[in-house]
Amino acid sequence: MAREPSSTGPLLDLPDRWFEGLREYVADPDEQGLRVAYSLGREALAAELGPTELAELHFAALVRLIDELPREERAVVDSSGAFFREAASVLEITHRGYQDAQDVARVEQEHADQLRRLADASLTISSSLAVDEIASLAVDAACSIVGVPRANVSLTLAAPGEPSVAPAAATDAQSTVLPLGRLSITLTRLGRPIGYLVATPASHEAFTPRDEMLLRQLAHLAAVAITNADLYGREARIARALQRSLLPEGLPSLSELQATALFRAAGEGIEVGGDFYDLFRVDDGAIVALIGDVCGKGPEAASLTALARHTLRAVSSYERSPSGALQLLHRMLCDQEADDRFLTAAVARLEARPDGTLAMRLASGGHPLPLVVRADGSVTPVGTPGTLLGTHLEPELDNTETELRPGDVCVLYTDGVTDTRERDGGDGIIELTALLAETAGLTIEATAARIEESLIAGSRRPRDDVAILILSPAGDAE
Amino acid sequence: VRHADELVQSVWAAIERQDAAALHELIHPQAVLEMAMARGESVRGRAAVLATLRDAWQRVHSLSIGGLHPLSDEAVIVEGRSRYPLEGGGFADAGLVWLCEFRDGMLCRQRLFSSVEDARAAWSPKTGK
Numbered sequence: 001m002a003r004e005p006s007s008t009g010p011l012l013d014l015p016d017r018w019f020e021g022l023r024e025y026v027a028d029p030d031e032q033g034l035r036v037a038y039s040l041g042r043e044a045l046a047a048e049l050g051p052t053e054l055a056e057l058h059f060a061a062l063v064r065l066i067d068e069l070p071r072e073e074r075a076v077v078d079s080s081g082a083f084f085r086e087a088a089s090v091l092e093i094t095h096r097g098y099q100d101a102q103d104v105a106r107v108e109q110e111h112a113d114q115l116r117r118l119a120d121a122s123l124t125i126s127s128s129l130a131v132d133e134i135a136s137l138a139v140d141a142a143c144s145i146v147g148v149p150r151a152n153v154s155l156t157l158a159a160p161g162e163p164s165v166a167p168a169a170a171t172d173a174q175s176t177v178l179p180l181g182r183l184s185i186t187l188t189r190l191g192r193p194i195g196y197l198v199a200t201p202a203s204h205e206a207f208t209p210r211d212e213m214l215l216r217q218l219a220h221l222a223a224v225a226i227t228n229a230d231l232y233g234r235e236a237r238i239a240r241a242l243q244r245s246l247l248p249e250g251l252p253s254l255s256e257l258q259a260t261a262l263f264r265a266a267g268e269g270i271e272v273g274g275d276f277y278d279l280f281r282v283d284d285g286a287i288v289a290l291i292g293d294v295c296g297k298g299p300e301a302a303s304l305t306a307l308a309r310h311t312l313r314a315v316s317s318y319e320r321s322p323s324g325a326l327q328l329l330h331r332m333l334c335d336q337e338a339d340d341r342f343l344t345a346a347v348a349r350l351e352a353r354p355d356g357t358l359a360m361r362l363a364s365g366g367h368p369l370p371l372v373v374r375a376d377g378s379v380t381p382v383g384t385p386g387t388l389l390g391t392h393l394e395p396e397l398d399n400t401e402t403e404l405r406p407g408d409v410c411v412l413y414t415d416g417v418t419d420t421r422e423r424d425g426g427d428g429i430i431e432l433t434a435l436l437a438e439t440a441g442l443t444i445e446a447t448a449a450r451i452e453e454s455l456i457a458g459s460r461r462p463r464d465d466v467a468i469l470i471l472s473p474a475g476d477a478e
Numbered sequence: 479v480r481h482a483d484e485l486v487q488s489v490w491a492a493i494e495r496q497d498a499a500a501l502h503e504l505i506h507p508q509a510v511l512e513m514a515m516a517r518g519e520s521v522r523g524r525a526a527v528l529a530t531l532r533d534a535w536q537r538v539h540s541l542s543i544g545g546l547h548p549l550s551d552e553a554v555i556v557e558g559r560s561r562y563p564l565e566g567g568g569f570a571d572a573g574l575v576w577l578c579e580f581r582d583g584m585l586c587r588q589r590l591f592s593s594v595e596d597a598r599a600a601w602s603p604k605t606g607k
Contacts, residue, residue, distance in 0.1 A: 244538065247538065249540075250540040250542065250559055250560075250561045250571055251559060251561075251571045253542070253544040253558075253559055253573070258573060259571075259573070260570070260571060260572040260573065261570065261571040261572075262564070262568065262569075262570045262571070263568050263569055263570075263571075264564065264566075264567055264568025264569075265567065265568060443592045443593075445572045445573065445574075445592065446592065448570065448572065452564070452570075466568070
């Protein structure tokens with residue numbers, strides 16, 4: 001829709017000046033006339049006249065001119081056309097400039113969007129530690145950044161357990177144009193190829209140098225992330241294998257004793273720590289249960305954990321006194337001359353009697369005393385606390401004897417079980433005792449599940465390892 | 479024709495040696511298995527069962543048979559022990575009782591019980607349920 005021309009200022013006489021300019025030019029078509037036309041066009045532009053208004057202005061002048069001049073209409077119209085084109089060229093030039101500016105702005109915006117998508121991809125890709133996920137994210141990013149319908153990442157990483165070295169063929173990351181305009185970019189690790197990012201353009205389109213640069217950048221960051229994830233995965237697999245080697249074997253099936261265990265290490269993704277337990281039969285037919293807690297965390301604690309467990313297992317085969325076994329462990333720890341390395345442990349030796357009861361001798365070296373849940377629901381600690389093992393002080397260790405009858409349950413645990421509640425403002429031992437009083441009559445698996453649900457899983461992430469070993473005579477309660 | 483007590487030993491052995499290919503042949507595509515490593519919940523479908531096992535294999539897992547109590551050609555009660563990962567980390571080591579039912583030579587249904595008596599009481603020879 002054409003706007004009404006402004007009714008103020010120089011515009012009022014623009015039709016007349018346009019007519020005069022046109023008349024002079026038609027009479028003598030020269031450069032001076034065209035300069036007048038150009039000047040009038042600028043005036044029209046400054047007055048924000050649109051092309052339609054300009055055309056109306058021009059043809060109104062043309063009608064007046066045809067009426068006045070005795071020339072052939074065609075020549076007049078040709079000259080007036082030239083006059084008009086010159087005037088309108090201002091608009092054309094301005095319009096082209098505007099279009100160019102718009103194109104530049106659009107390209108800049110597109111550029112900014114691509115860089116933003118590359119930055120987003122960088123964040124998501126570098127925050128992943130899974131090779132498959134990184135490859136998938138890189139594919140999504142390639143499609144999004146350069147707007148292609150298809151892309152894929154293929155990897156030539158070594159399989160788990162194999163040396164992580166790819167063939168030393170190609171060296172630097174490079175891009176290659178494949179048939180159908182597909183672009184293949186090598187993913188490299190230390191100059192060696194570890195895979196390829198291949199992007200397929202939409203039909204009848206080709207990648208621009210800018211697209212290629214962005215895809216190369218994406219391939220580079222994907223290769224770095226894949227390398228890191230691969231190394232992390234290898235380290236995690238090694239750590240898991242080492243951890244498994246430090247864990248006790250699965251609990252044995254024993255005719256006279258039911259047993260269940262629960263273990264949770266404090267560290268993320270860690271399955272062995274400073275706590276340990278074990279249950280095994282010794283040569284004279286007795287059963288030995290042990291539980292302990294090494295001071296500290298990390299690989300040193302884990303290695304001492306394994307050492308303590310294996311030592312107690314070995315000495316228990318000939319040392320029938322639990323306190324004697326702990327004493328031998330203490331000596332061994334002192335001989336190790338480990339810095340500030342000590343532990344707590346409890347050893348229980350169980351012997352079956354013909355009536356189905358189990359005679360239990362127990363000693364504790366500074367370890368939380370086991371709790372015995374009687375069939376009637378009463379809960380009592382068993383033993384005397386004793387002192388830490390592995391310190392420069394001579395330990396005080398005593399044996400305590402008790403009896404487990406069918407239906408009784410003995411719960412050996414580490415302080416991680418009770419500490420989680422104490423950090424939450426409760427009294428861990430009181431809560432554990434109260435909880436166990438409600439478990440009389442339950443299976444030992446159900447008792448373990450109750451402890452886990454109530455004291456461990458319900459608490460914040462344990463800062464200390466948690467180990468529980470629950471024992472009960474195999475026969476039914478009377 | 480392999481009976482349930484033979485089949486269950488094959489399944490247990492394949493789990494222990496982490497043999498997914500063998501388990502693919504031994505677990506029914508529409509299996510519904512209560513699994514300790516899924517906190518005793520039912521895991522539905524062979525793919526989901528294998529995914530649960532693979533997760534356990536990555537962490538801590540062991541399985542042993544203490545005793546077999548055949549109920550029919552296609553059903554058997556298994557007494558045994560399992561060490562399995564816990565949700566949120568760590569593991570449990572527990573004595574378990576499984577009631578396993580086979581169809582077409584594949585483990586089709588598995589339920590967990592706390593005793594052989596409970597498992598026996600839950601099995602119906604007429605419906606196999």
